[in-house]
Structures are given as structure tokens and as C-alpha cells.
Amino acid sequence: MTGARDGFPARWRVGIAALLLAAALAAPFLFYPVFLMQALCFALFACAFNLLIGYVGLLSFGHAAFMGSAAYITAYTVKAWGFEPLTGILAGTAVAALLGAVFGWLAIRRQGIYFAMVTLALAQMIYFIAVEAKFTGGEDGIQAVPRGHLLGVVDLNHSLPMYYFVLAVFLGGYALVYRTIHSPFGQVLKAIRENEPRAISLGYRTERYKLLAFTLSATLAGLAGATKALVFQLASLTDVTWQMSGEVVLMTLLGGLGTEFGPVVGAFIDVTMENYLASWGSWVTVIQGVIFVFCVLLFRRGVVGEIVDLARRFAPGRTEAPPPATVAQTAPGE
């Protein structure tokens, strides 16, 4: 549904990446680490979601199911079975991957908005299962999950090691998304987004590509949820609600659909907003609604999309016009 805006001019990229990495390494000394970890988890979640909407053109309105179920499995295996953190996260992520494969297998039978509705409905089923199953602890969730020692050595109860662990998980996930987008597989995904019948006529089995992308996206969403369960030492119903599915859409839309770094920016904005406005109660929901409306009507490129556009325009040594990357049907109205 959006065009390929593949980021900044190449010569800027390395510099920006180095700056961001330095900032990420220094951040826990300047900001509250739990806030940063929460933002990183959501950023990974949003990147996973963006892989589908931005690069395959599939709007999943049920990504909370993967995040939430992974969080539950990780919290349960770590707390009840005494898994060590890494195995717990792997278990949660594996379950999300499995769930993603099944949901993807069902959902890719329908296109467009039907796909969105199917994923939303399937995710709601997971929500009801989480409400009723015994092991999830119902309204209380699974609380006081021990963070434990990573590989039996690093004590994750201290916030610094935990932060760097979460950062490593995020970077790993981000690198995977990056590699996927820039691989031949990713090119086929973009072809499907732009014109699926044409991709089929070129001999690609598009449903396989879609299923694989969906599963990968669900897996990464699960990884984010599993990590988040350890950060907050909690898995709760909040993680499986449709509101959570909507929130990841919001983050990605705000940051820039189909941009590499947009979901990260969107996640940080959203998490910051929620932390600052926590006392505002449901006005936060209203603000999120307003952001949705605003983004759809006037700001479809998102923050990063707009910045990239500006950067392209002012990049030295570039004379040719920025590529008109959007699909004709979805061209911005301005």
C-alpha cells in the first residue's frame, strides 16, 4: 500500500547508523532503562509488522496475538518450568512462529481488507483463549517472572545488563528484517506488493512468499513479546488485545509505512507519549485516534518518510528527481 522509500542517500546512511548506535549504547546512562527497553521491544514489534504492511502490502490487524502469546509462553516457561532466559525467549518465539504459520496459512486465502479482518478475528480468538486458559492467570496475568541469569552468567536483574541484552535482541531482529528486505526474497515481496498477478505470471508462487513473510513477521513479533515479558517480568491480557494490534499499526503509520527505520521512530514516539501521558487515562486513546486520522489524511509518509524525502531533495550531488515510488492508486493526494 505504500511505495518503496528505501531510506536516505547511501553516503548518509553509515554516518546515521553509527550515530544511532552510539546513542543506543549511551542511552541507559541518560534515560530510564525500563523505558528504553520497552521502546526497543515495541520498535522490534513494529519492524516485524512493517515487514508485512510495508513490503508485502498485507495489513495484519492481529499482530498482538503473536506478541502476546510469546510473552505468555516465555513468562510461563521461565516462571513455572525454570527455563533460563534465553531458552524461555526461544520457546515463546517458537510458539509465535508456529501460530504465525497457521494464521498466515488461513489468512492469505483472502486479500486486502478481508485479510485485515481475518487476522483481527483470529487474534481475538487468542485473546479469548488467554482469558479462559488456566496457565495464563486470567485477569492477573503471569506476574513476578524472574529475569534470571543469561547463560547462567550475566545477572539480568540489574538494569544495565538487561538493557544491553534487549538492545542485542533488537539489533539482531532489525538486522534480520534488513537482510530480508534487501535479499532477492525481499525483492519478490515488493513485486507482490506492487502487482501480485504480474508476480504470479512471472512464475512466483506468491502465496508461499506471503506465508513465509507472514511467519517471519509473526516470529519477530513473538521475539519482541518474549523479551518484553522478561523486561516487565509480566505477561498480561493487555498484550493480546486488539488495542495492542492497533497500536503497532499506529507506530508504523506514524513512523512511516514501508520505511526501514520508521517503525522504530514511531515506536519511540508512541512509548514516550504513553509514558508522559499515563495520568491522562483514556485521553491517550483519543490522542491515538486523532493521530490515526491525521496520519491517514495528511501524513501518509510518516516521520521518516518525510525526512527521507527532504534529505533526498537536499542531498548534495543528486540532481535527478526522487523516484515516484508509490503505486499509482496509492499516490499521495498532495
Added chain:
Amino acid sequence: MPDWLAHIAVAMPPTQALFGQLLIGLINGAFYAMLSLGLAVIFGMLNIINFAHGAQYMLGAFCAWFALDYLGIGYWPSLILAPIAVAAIGIALERLLLRHIYRLDHLYGLLLTFGVALIIEGVLRNYYGSSGQPYSIPRELTGARNLGFMFLPNYRAWVIFASLAVCFGTWFLIERTRLGSYLRAATENPSLVQAFGINVPRMVTLTYGFGAGLAALAGVLAAPIYQVSPLMGSDIIVVVFAVVVIGGMGSIVGAVASGFVLGVVEGLTKVFYPEASNTVIFVVMAIVLLVKPAGFFGRTV
């Protein structure tokens, strides 16, 4: 009697409970039918999935509750006034927001109306929390009648009757009147219909208003049965989406029929396997996707 039959005989619930749940299923089905009907009508004309449909249903119930508590306006006037009020809001919404995104991908319509739903729900939740406000059954419809095998509360009978009437009326309007034929023609080829001198943009606006009003009418009907709560819309809309996936949005009859059938299926599940009653519609949806991916009355989109 063979062993397994005895098991089933034991498992069979008393008929009272069975019919009771069937009735609840029919009532739920009536609301699924009215809401998926509205979604189908809006989708047919505007090509967007109206995520705000649940919020508009909730607004209808809240309008009735406001009218009674603050203005002393009773149930029967509300049945007319609340849909008109919500339809007016819907028309404003279409004029101010939706109009600008018709040229874009369908998904933007879903996202925009999702945002609108969040705004409406958030505002009301801010004032009324997530708890429900009671709304009493109108005096004329209190009580119940004995059907011999069960007691049928009068209000519930009225809801089923009213929803059937509404569904039939909508079907008649769209399939059998001149206005409806313009509407169907405009769905197929808006520019041609416009060339014949029919104001298509206004028709689109009115269609959205009509759909929103339909949701509000369902909300007023629901007010005395469920509690009037800011969450009532989002609770039901996801289920209605599943109903729409099963039935497809191509036909009015399909939307209504699958609404009622799935309500009954849900009610029966509550009798035989209550743990699954919340998830059964989603399971049915998954099965339908497997065996008949286009839905039962669907046209592919």
C-alpha cells in the same frame, strides 16, 4: 440403549436451558445481522470497511441513555431520534474525513475509521469508565409470555421482530426501489450514473449516514438487553467482522443470514461446550476459509 447413546442422553441439557440459549443466540444473531448488513451497505457504496461501526452502535445506545436520563425522552422516540443523531454524525464524518481518501487503497479507510472509533470510545470511556449504565425495558414490553416449552420475554421477541423488519426494509430499499437501483448502479459505475444527472457524491454521503444510523438503531435496541457501556461496540465489532468474512459482503441476504445463523451457533455452543462459546465464531471462520475461501455469499475483492 448403547453406552455412547446414554452418554449423549446424559449430556443433553434440559430443554429449558436449550431454548433459553437458542433465544439468546437469536438475539445476538439479530445484532450481528443488523451490523453486518450496515457494513455491507457501506462497503458496497464506499468501498471501505467501517471500523467505526461498533462505535456508532455504541453511540446509538448512549444517545438513548442520554435522552432518557437527561432529557426524559423515552425508548420509543429514541428509536427514531438516536439513529438520526448518529446518522448526522456519520454524514459529517463522511463529508469531513472519508471523502478525502476514496482514491487511496481500501486499507486507509479501515485505518481512518479505526482512528475515529478510538476517538469516540476514548471520549466516552473517559466520562463513563468501562462499566455499563442500565437502561430499563420500555413499560409496554416488560413481562414475558409462556410458549409452553419456554418463557419468551416480550422485549426479546420485539428485538427479533424489529431486526427482521429492519433487515427486510433495507433489502427492499436496495433491491426493489428506484433509489436502490441508482445505488446499485453507482456501485458498479459511479461516473456513468453521475453522467445521468444523479448526484453520486451525495448518495455516497447519505449511504454512509444510513449505515451509521442502522448501527445506532441496533444500539438502541440493544440498550435494554446489554448494559450501555463504552466498550459494547468494540466487543461486538470484531465478531461482526468474522461474520462478514464468513458471509461475504457481496449480498444483503448473505450478511443477514450469516448473522442469524452464527448467533444461533454461538448460543448452541453455550449449551454444549460453554468454554468455546466466545471462540466458536472464529473457529467457524477458520473452517470456512479452509473449505470456501471466498465466503458463502462472497464476491472476491
